Amino acid sequence: MQDRTLVVVGGGFAGTTLVRALEKRLPQDWQLVLISEESYTTFNPMLPEVVGAAVFPEHVIAPLRPMLTRTRFIMGRLTEVERSARRLRCTTLTGQLDLRFAHLVLAFGTRAHIDILPGMAEHGLPLKLVGDALHIRNKVLQRMASVELCEEGDPARREHGHIVVVGGGFSGVEVAGALADFMREGQRYYPGIRCGELSVTLLHDGERLLPELPAPLGLAAGRSLMQRGVDVRVGARVVQVDGSSVTLADGSRLSARTVICTVGTRINPVAQQLGLPVLRGRIQTLPDCAVDTARDVWALGDCAAVPNAVDGGVSPPTAQFAVAQARHLADNLVAHLKGHTTQPFSYRSKGMMATTGHHKGVADAFGLHLSGLSAWLLWRAYYLSRMPSFGRKLRIWVEWTWSLFFPADITHLRFTRTHEVDSTTQC
Ligand SMILES: Cc1cc2nc3c(=O)[nH]c(=O)nc-3n(C[C@H](O)[C@H](O)[C@H](O)COP(=O)(O)OP(=O)(O)OC[C@H]3O[C@@H](n4cnc5c(N)ncnc54)[C@H](O)[C@@H]3O)c2cc1C
Secondary structure, three states: OOOOEEEEEOOOHHHHHHHHHHHHHOOOOOEEEEEEOOOEEEOHHHHHHHHOOOOOHHHHEEEOHHHOOOEEEEEEEEEEEEOOOOEEEEEEOOEEEEEEOOEEEEOOOOEEOHHHOOOHHHHEEEOOOHHHHHHHHHHHHHHHHHHHHOOOOOOHHHHHHEEEEEOOOHHHHHHHHHHHHHHHHHHHHOOOOOOOOOEEEEEEOOOOOOOOOOHHHHHHHHHHHHHOOOEEEEOOOEEEEOOOEEEEOOOOEEEOOEEEEOOOEEOOHHHHHHOOOEEOOEEEOOOOOEOOOOOOEEEOHHHEEOEOOOOOOEOOOOHHHHHHHHHHHHHHHHHHHOOOOOOOOOOOOOEEEEEOOOOOEEEEEOOEEEEOHHHHHHHHHHHHHHOOOHHHHHHHHHHHHHHHHOOOOOOOOOOOOHHHOOOOOOO
């Protein structure tokens, strides 16, 4: 008898939306399995808010198990797929687990490609996971403390106080704005830091920030960041990073010990192992999200280059498209199981938004171009609406409201455990 198991790999925007849609519609004699490396889904667009201490890290993640009713959840990493035998292998807490499937859906996003430039892997800080966001916040607080500890006139003060963000896309713009606000607010607690000793530089090798948005909004984002004191440099290509500086293609050097890397992604190794067709680092799919005409393996979200029938182009790697593809693929999978034909993915973007710090943002929503407070409020309302439960929505709303009236939390959370107290040199 055919194994009636549908396995979804990846508990991000795409995987969770798909599984929740299928729970209601997949025939009862089918088993649904979700495999994901973490037991929670991360709201990546809110990671810059964690860096800037506008929300607690626990509030940008949502546990997967309470979202699921009939799905078997396996916390594990997919490592191997034997497609001819319709079998996969994943590593779990207790070792390796083999599973058979009739349909496999890949929704495992992309990996950060941190070794994109010489020195970046050793010295750059990626922003992809909630752990990255917390690490960056701690690092920035360490740097601020270090500025105070260095002697007056020591050039190291400049290196500690200067944060460089590489990449002028959504995450680069948002993290630069969040950091500028966070450092300015936090400075009051570091009396030894003088005015002008803390700074943020945003480097972007394109002509303007946020190339995904209409030109006026990219320019508005740049202006908004500059008003907050961010040194925005477009057409600035980084060629090397070391422990104390960043070198640009024009030969200039910026002194900075903290470099945040928001550029560069690489394909998940499992996609390579499967030998699937790849387009610019993503699995190239057919218009209905199947990876080929065998229609037993499907892909969506960031990991997939899914054609969009609306404009004939490839869907961008954004949360909005990941969710739209998941809803569409649920329809297609149910149709396919019933022997009906599948439909090409077709979705008109509702717009895009980015924050540039507290109370400021840019948005292109339903054809309207907004910037400033209205765009920022729209951004917050949208991501609040996407949170999975009322309780979580309420907690975030309270926290956001709190941060409107009170200064940013500058707690530098140490992860030192008791038995490490005397051996560790980390502060
Ligand atoms: C800092 C940042 C800011 C962003 N800002 C915005 C924004 O403002 N607007 C916007 O639209 N988009 C934004 N994005 C992009 C958006 O987050 C992604 O488009 C979206 O998360 C894609 O969803 P996904 O489900 O395809 O992948 P992901 O959300 O990356 O989820 C992939 C999941 O797969 C799991 N996984 C990976 N490999 C394996 C494996 N081998 N086995 C099992 N599980 C695996 C991961 O743990 C993860 O849970 C931002 C991204 C980042 C990093």
